[in-house]
Amino acid sequence: MTIxxxxxxxxxxxxxVADLDRVFHALADPGRRQMLERLGRxxxxxxxxxxxxxxxxxxxxQHVQILEASGLxxxxxxxxxxxxxxxxxxxxxxxxxxxxxxxxxxRRLDKLGExxxxxxxxxxxxxxxxxxxxENR
Amino acid sequence: MTIxxxxxxxxxxxxxVADLDRVFHALADPGRRQMLERLGRxxxxxxxxxxxxxxxxxxxxQHVQILEASGLxxxxxxxxxxxxxxxxxxxxxxxxxxxxxxxxxxRRLDKLGExxxxxxxxxxxxxxxxxxxxENR
Numbered sequence: 373m374t375i376x377x378x379x380x381x382x383x384x385x386x387x388x389v390a391d392l393d394r395v396f397h398a399l400a401d402p403g404r405r406q407m408l409e410r411l412g413r414x415x416x417x418x419x420x421x422x423x424x425x426x427x428x429x430x431x432x433x434q435h436v437q438i439l440e441a442s443g444l445x446x447x448x449x450x451x452x453x454x455x456x457x458x459x460x461x462x463x464x465x466x467x468x469x470x471x472x473x474x475x476x477x478x479r480r481l482d483k484l485g486e487x488x489x490x491x492x493x494x495x496x497x498x499x500x501x502x503x504x505x506x507e508n509r
Numbered sequence: 510m511t512i513x514x515x516x517x518x519x520x521x522x523x524x525x526v527a528d529l530d531r532v533f534h535a536l537a538d539p540g541r542r543q544m545l546e547r548l549g550r551x552x553x554x555x556x557x558x559x560x561x562x563x564x565x566x567x568x569x570x571q572h573v574q575i576l577e578a579s580g581l582x583x584x585x586x587x588x589x590x591x592x593x594x595x596x597x598x599x600x601x602x603x604x605x606x607x608x609x610x611x612x613x614x615x616r617r618l619d620k621l622g623e624x625x626x627x628x629x630x631x632x633x634x635x636x637x638x639x640x641x642x643x644e645n646r
Contacts, residue, residue, distance in 0.1 A: 389539045396537035402526045405606075412613040460618070463611040467604050469542075474600040476549040481597070 391443065395466050398442035403427065404435050408444060408458065415457040418447075528580065532603050535579035540564065541572050545581060545595065552594040555584075 398404055407421045422432030436456060439445035443462040448455050535541055544558045559569030573593060576582035580599040585592045 389542075392542065393537055393539060396533050399607075400530055400533035400537055402530060405526075405529065408610055412610040414617065458610060458614045460611045460614045463607045463614075467607045467611065470536075470600045470604045470607075473545055473549040473595060474597045474604065477595045477597045477600075480551065 392466065392469060394442040395444060395462060398438050398444055399466070401435070401438075404439055407435060407439065407456075411445065411456060411458040415455050417453040417455060419453070421456060529603065529606060531579040532581060532599060535575050535581055536603070538572070538575075541576055544572060544576065544593075548582065548593060548595040552592050554590040554592060556590070558593060 403425050406425060410416055410421055418432060418436050422429060440447055443459055445456050446459050540562050543562060547553055547558055555569060555573050558573065559566060577584055580596055582593050583596050
């Protein structure tokens, strides 16, 4: 995949509010996050994803469908099983939304810190040069 | 805030599964994301956050409470209003969870790409050096 294609998909994902609703909703469940953690280590079948979770296969299938609808997971029929894999572009789009907000806040906090440090320096230097009350008389 | 303190909070947030449930649940609503986008531009009162949204003040307050419980927003009583601001550490913890998964997948895809390129190179070079059928006879 070229970087341009990647950016194109990213832009599409970010532009669609409903897409981010689905992505964050999919991420809000601990069982689904556990499935994503497993897929981070490599593709897996639906039953492999369900193995460490104490739930019925029907429940596992439903979770996988939610993950697939969100774009976080891609599935492919391989013989009689369904192979699942993580979709990094969707992960990146959610990360991107978060980092944009965070960067804005951090930049403002940095500026505030600089301003306060400068003000403190100026106050200290004014104190050094200010004539004492005695000299003023 | 020092980097160590930042890491300490980050680790705490990441260790608590329920915390990430709350963070991603809070992010799954378009109205709440709009509030976070507004707070990305600077602190705001609850009523300022609600102004662009077509909902009652009671509904706005409820959304702010969900954002506050998730740790994405901090609020502070200032006179008769409540000032809200974004909490970058919580944004970073969600980003971190996503980027860990994404990096694992991307690294594996890169390795697969390298392997395929090497295999293709070797096949091409084998073809160059292989005796033709005519020479074999």
